[in-house]
Structure formats: structure tokens, C-alpha cells
Amino acid sequence: TFITNDTSTLNGSYEYIIVGGGTTGLAVANRLSVNHTVLVIERGPDAMDNEVVNDPFMPFGTWVLYPSPCFNTMDAPPQVGSNGSRLLPLTHGSCLGGGSSINAMMGSRPTFAGMNALEALGNPGWGWNDFLPFMQKSETFAPPTAEQRADGADYIAVVHGFEGPVGVSFATPFVAPTMQNAAINTSENVYGVSLSPDLGTGFSGGHVAHYYHHIHFNETLQADRRSSSAWSYLYPLAQQRPGLTVLTEHIVSSVITRPESDGNITATGVFVQPTAGGQNSLFNSTREVVVSAGALYSPAVLQRSGIGNATFLKSLGITPVLDLPGVGANFQDQILLTKVSFPLAPSANTTNVTAGDKVLLGVVVAHPTAIDAFGPNGTDIIEAALLNSSAEFALSVGGVVNAESFSAQASLMANAYRIDHPIIELFYTPGSKGLEAWSQSILPLSRGTVRINTTDPSVDPVVNTHFLTVDIDVQIALRMARGIAQAALTPPFSDLIAIDALAESGVPGPDATDEEVKDWVLATYMPGIHFVGSNSMMPQELGGVVCPELLIYGTTNLRVADASIVPMSIFPHTTLGLYGVGEKAADMILNGQK
Numbered sequence: 070t071f072i073t074n075d076t077s078t079l080n081g082s083y084e085y086i087i088v089g090g091g092t093t094g095l096a097v098a099n100r101l102s103v104n105h106t107v108l109v110i111e112r113g114p115d116a117m118d119n120e121v122v123n124d125p126f127m128p129f130g131t132w133v134l135y136p137s138p139c140f141n142t143m144d145a146p147p148q149v150g151s152n153g154s155r156l157l158p159l160t161h162g163s164c165l166g167g168g169s170s171i172n173a174m175m176g177s178r179p180t181f182a183g184m185n186a187l188e189a190l191g192n193p194g195w196g197w198n199d200f201l202p203f204m205q206k207s208e209t210f211a212p213p214t215a216e217q218r219a220d221g222a223d224y225i226a227v228v229h230g231f232e233g234p235v236g237v238s239f240a241t242p243f244v245a246p247t248m249q250n251a252a253i254n255t256s257e258n259v260y261g262v263s264l265s266p267d268l269g270t271g272f273s274g275g276h277v278a279h280y281y282h283h284i285h286f287n288e289t290l291q292a293d294r295r296s297s298s299a300w301s302y303l304y305p306l307a308q309q310r311p312g313l314t315v316l317t318e319h320i321v322s323s324v325i326t327r328p329e330s331d332g333n334i335t336a337t338g339v340f341v342q343p344t345a346g347g348q349n350s351l352f353n354s355t356r357e358v359v360v361s362a363g364a365l366y367s368p369a370v371l372q373r374s375g376i377g378n379a380t381f382l383k384s385l386g387i388t389p390v391l392d393l394p395g396v397g398a399n400f401q402d403q404i405l406l407t408k409v410s411f412p413l414a415p416s417a418n419t420t421n422v423t424a425g426d427k428v429l430l431g432v433v434v435a436h437p438t439a440i441d442a443f444g445p446n447g448t449d450i451i452e453a454a455l456l457n458s459s460a461e462f463a464l465s466v467g468g469v470v471n472a473e474s475f476s477a478q479a480s481l482m483a484n485a486y487r488i489d490h491p492i493i494e495l496f497y498t499p500g501s502k503g504l505e506a507w508s509q510s511i512l513p514l515s516r517g518t519v520r521i522n523t524t525d526p527s528v529d530p531v532v533n534t535h536f537l538t539v540d541i542d543v544q545i546a547l548r549m550a551r552g553i554a555q556a557a558l559t560p561p562f563s564d565l566i567a568i569d570a571l572a573e574s575g576v577p578g579p580d581a582t583d584e585e586v587k588d589w590v591l592a593t594y595m596p597g598i599h600f601v602g603s604n605s606m607m608p609q610e611l612g613g614v615v616c617p618e619l620l621i622y623g624t625t626n627l628r629v630a631d632a633s634i635v636p637m638s639i640f641p642h643t644t645l646g647l648y649g650v651g652e653k654a655a656d657m658i659l660n661g662q663k
């Protein structure tokens with residue numbers, strides 16, 4: 070594999086070009102380059118030996134002290150759902166490996182209910198049974214050691230893969246067993262969820278478990294390492310591919326297309342610009358171009374290429390080559406109630422509780438269902454709220470292209486909740502300053518947009534998130550906040566934290582009114598940073614951008630493979646599902662599926 074940041078060393082033509090060397094893009098590139106020439110173009114640097122990137126205990130919360138070369142962020146402008154006053158940081162990875170080189174490595178999978186909802190939205194071949202083999206193909210799961218098992222770790226072998234590039238394992242040693250077991254028992258008490266040996270079976274709703282991460286134990290270093298997509302699909306000796314070339318520190322400004330006589334367009338190459346500024350280069354592709362720049366940037370690449378809402382493109386002086394109003398619509402993310410830190414009880418200051426300074430986010434994760442979170446009629450309550458939600462706001466801001474798209478998605482979410490899709494995630498993190506409990510929504514209905522406002526590729530697109538603009542999303546956020554407060558007051562977790570820990574944390578207590586909780590939520594929530602949907606895979610009449618084969622409607626050979634194709638946020642955390650998307654995309658491309 071040839072990795073360079075110098076275009077003068079490259080050929081002018083490759084069979085496949087991948088736009089973005091991130092999480093999904095490198096998985097696709099790896100598989101295609103076994104028998105083909107492939108050029109990956111990545112905006113960020115190659116951070117192969119950077120310890121801030123590779124050490125899994127470095128990233129979260131320590132960026133100020135140890136800046137990661139992969140860290141990148143842009144602000145979503147203030148808007149309705151952020152109290153009209155807050156800028157929300159949209160953090161993302163920009164280097165080889167993309168988000169997988171900076172994320173918290175929480176190893177979550179989509180669910181049976183979620184994948185089947187995706188299929189029912191008009192995507193044959195994407196149900197759980199079809200998709201699971203691709204997630205398995207990507208991973209090498211490390212079963213817990215005897216010591217980890219004694220501390221409570223477990224797994225179900227049949228749902229895992231054992232020969233793929235991505236390492237998935239429990240931390241060695243187990244991070245903080247006392248705290249982890251207390252968190253499990255407390256979640257059972259707070260939400261009525263039961264202990265599952267493995268949250269990756271597709272049936273995580275109603276369960277809690279010790280969690281695995283995208284890390285592997287390095288025998289030489291005798292330490293855990295991050296299994297980024299770069300360290301899984303690109304750098305290891307076994308993954309070297311003579312046909313694979315990677316150009317770093319260059320931005321793809323646009324995809325070049327030519328019209329066909331039948332009205333379709335064909336991608337023939339890309340224009341590329343150095344990230345630091347400078348001369349444009351052109352690279353040709355003889356087979357396909359795959360856009361894998363992530364949910365924030367892939368719509369921008371397409372819009373600059375003349376693919377998107379024609380009226381909008383013309384307003385920027387861009388000549389439309391394909392009128393696809395769904396490009397940049399249906400953008401969504403989960404809501405994260407974050408950085409809720411509870412000071413330790415004086416008696417609790419032991420490594421088994423705090424893990425010393427080893428912060429690995431989400432070592433215990435609970436997935437309450439609608440019934441667990443809202444009571445015995447929870448599913449009906451949520452279904453009624455979803456089906457009665459109005460598309461008006463989303464339509465007015467371009468978050469959906471029509472009301473049918475909004476209601477089809479709402480109704481599939483209600484179905485998913487009927488078959489135990491989790492509605493909330495509550496996760497626990499030990500740290501030297503205290504114990505943290507965060508909570509995240511999973512399937513939001515609020516919809517936003519990603520739109521460029523200039524043709525300059527070095528300028529970030531404008532991302533109007535429109536979080537919490539549908540009432541059901543607000544109601545779920547309130548329940549998340551109340552769940553965190555309950556956890557702080559429920560033994561055995563409460564025994565590990567100071568008596569006044571809840572008050573110290575700032576989370577509203579059980580006596581707070583809904584209005585007070587809402588104020589706290591609106592003032593403190595953060596994006597879940599699992600952005601999806603901005604080039605959704607769904608029927609074109611619902612605003613879809615790609616078909617189930619990930620080909621952009623109206624093109625012969627231009628595909629998208631990254632988080633932007635996921636039309637509903639069915640991946641509680643995205644990465645392991647996205648490796649499945651990458652594997653499936655490569656499989657479809659190599660089999661000529663269109």
C-alpha cells in the first residue's frame with residue numbers, strides 16, 4: 070500500500086476512487102483493492118504512530134492537554150432546539166480512519182428491529198439476517214479472558230466474527246469491576262432491564278451489560294490499542310495491497326460526471342485540492358467513484374458536483390447535473406446528556422471503582438425499551454406520540470422532502486419499539502474525578518439539513534441540526550435526564566458516590582418539575598455525534614439519494630458508503646454497523662450489483 074501526500078508521485082487513473090479515508094471508506098478500499106487499483110483521497114493527515122490516537126485511554130476529555138491530529142469540529146448555528154442561543158459543536162474525525170481514529174470506541178451494533186425497519190423502508194437485503202454476516206466479516210472478537218469472565222464479562226459466540234480486521238474486546242484488565250457491577254444492578258433497579266451476556270445479538274432492548282469496545286490487546290506492548298479503521302483495514306502487514314494508493318491531506322472538491330444518452334450520469338473522476346490550499350489535480354476512475362466523506366461532508370461533495378436540489382444548486386451558481394432534493398436532507402443525530410460526573414464517596418476511592426486515570430467511555434450500557442422507560446403502556450404512548458407528530462416544521466426547514474417520508478419513518482420507529490428496540494441508552498464511565506453516567510437518545514424524529522453555502526471545498530457546509538424540534542424527542546430527553554438522577558440515588562451505584570453527588574452534578578433531582586428538567590436538558594445537551602441520514606438510502610419518492618445497492622439514483626457508477634446513507638438512526642453507536650456497511654458495499658460492487 071502506498072500512502073503519500075504528494076500528488077506528483079501518483080498515476081492519473083485508477084479503477085476505483087474513494088472519497089474519504091475514514092471509517093467506512095477504508096473498509097471498502099481494502100476489499101476492492103485485492104484485485105483492483107484503488108485511490109483513496111483523505112482530507113486529513115496520516116496519524117499512524119500518534120499515541121494520542123492509538124492509546125484508547127487518551128481521547129475522551131483529554132483533548133485539550135493532548136490534542137489529537139484527527140480532531141475536527143464545526144458549529145451548528147443556534148436554533149430552536151438549542152434554546153435559540155447555543156452553538157452546538159459537531160465533532161468529527163479528520164485523518165486516516167476518520168471518526169474511528171478519534172471516537173470513544175463503544176462497540177455497539179444495530180438491532181434486529183432496527184435493521185428490519187431499514188429494510189421495510191424500501192431496502193431489500195438490509196434486514197438483520199442479511200446484514201449480520203457483514204458485521205461478522207469485519208470483526209475479530211476477543212472472547213473475555215478467565216479473569217474478565219470472573220469480573221462479569223460474557224459473550225455469545227454465534228453472533229460474532231473471529232477472522233475480520235477490526236479488533237473488538239473488553240478492556241484488559243477489566244476497567245473498574247466494582248463500579249461496573251454496581252452500575253448493572255442499579256440499571257436493573259432504575260429501568261427494570263435484565264443482564265444480557267451480549268448486547269450484540271440484535272436484541273439489546275430491555276438489557277444491560279458490561280460493554281466491549283473497538284480495541285484489541287497488543288501482545289508486544291502488553292497494552293490495549295485502538296482498532297481504528299486505519300489500524301484494521303490499512304496499516305497491518307496482512308492488509309497491504311499493491312493496488313491501493315492513499316493520498317492524504319487533499320480534499321475532493323467535486324466528482325466529475327458525463328451525461329449518458331438515457332439521462333443517467335457516469336462518474337469519470339474527481340477534482341482534488343491540497344488541504345493547505347494550492348493547485349487542483351484531476352484523477353480519473355475507470356470503474357466507479359465511492360463517496361465516503363461522512364454524513365457531514367458527503368452531501369457537500371455531491372452538491373459541489375451538481376447533485377442535489379436543483380433550485381438550491383442554481384442559487385449558488387452551480388449547474389445541476391442531477392436534481393436530487395434528498396441530498397443533505399433527513400440529517401439526524403441523537404441527543405447526549407453528557408459529562409454528568411458524580412463525586413466519589415470517601416470510602417470508594419479504589420482502582421476497582423475509579424480505574425485510576427483510565428477513562429474508557431461506557432463500560433456498562435443499559436438499553437431500556439419504551440416499556441422500561443415509560444411504564445407498561447410505554448409502547449402505546451410512544452407509538453401514539455410518533456404517529457401524531459407533525460411534519461410541518463421538518464418540511465418548512467427542508468429536513469424532509471415530503472410529509473410521507475416523515476410519517477413513513479415515524480411509523481417504522483413505532484414498529485421497531487414494538488419489537489423491543491431500545492429507546493434510551495444509559496451508560497456509565499469510571500474516571501479519576503468521579504463516576505459518570507451519560508444518557509443518549511437512540512431514534513430521534515427531528516430532521517435537519519446539510520448544505521454548502523459556497524463552492525469553496527475548504528469551507529465547511531452549514532449544518533442545521535434542528536435537534537429536539539419534535540415533541541417526542543423532547544419527552545424522551547426528559548426521561549433520559551430523570552433516569553440519570555434515579556441512577557445517582559439508587560443503590561448500589563449510589564453507595565459509591567458522595568451523598569450530595571446528585572446536587573453537585575447539576576442534574577435536576579426527582580422533585581424537579583418537567584419544565585425545570587427541560588430547561589436543564591436544553592441548556593446542557595450535546596449532539597450524540599452519530600450523524601446519519603444526509604444521503605439516505607430509501608425510495609427516491611421519499612427523498613432517498615441512494616438505492617439499496619448504494620448507487621446514487623440517476624447514476625451508473627457513483628455510490629455512497631458511509632453514515633450518510635443510514636436513513637434512520639438505528640445504530641445506537643455507529644461504527645460497528647458502518648463496518649458492516651463498508652463490507653456490504655464492497656461485496657455489492659465486486660458482484661456488480663446495481
Ligand SMILES: Cc1cc2nc3c(=O)[nH]c(=O)nc-3n(C[C@H](O)[C@H](O)[C@H](O)COP(=O)(O)OP(=O)(O)OC[C@H]3O[C@@H](n4cnc5c(N)ncnc54)[C@H](O)[C@@H]3O)c2cc1C
Binds near residue numbers: 162177
Ligand atoms: C468524538 C467522537 C466519539 C464517538 N464515539 C463513538 C463510539 O464510542 N462508538 C461508535 O460506534 N461511534 C462513535 N462515534 C461515531 C463514529 O465514529 C462515526 O459515526 C463514524 O466514524 C463515521 O464514519 P463515516 O465512515 O461515516 O465517516 P468518517 O469516519 O468521518 O470518515 C469520513 C472521512 O472523509 C474525510 N473527508 C471529508 N470530506 C472530504 C473530502 N471532501 N475529500 C476527502 N476527504 C474528505 C474526513 O476527513 C474523514 O476522514 C464517535 C464520533 C466522534 C466524533
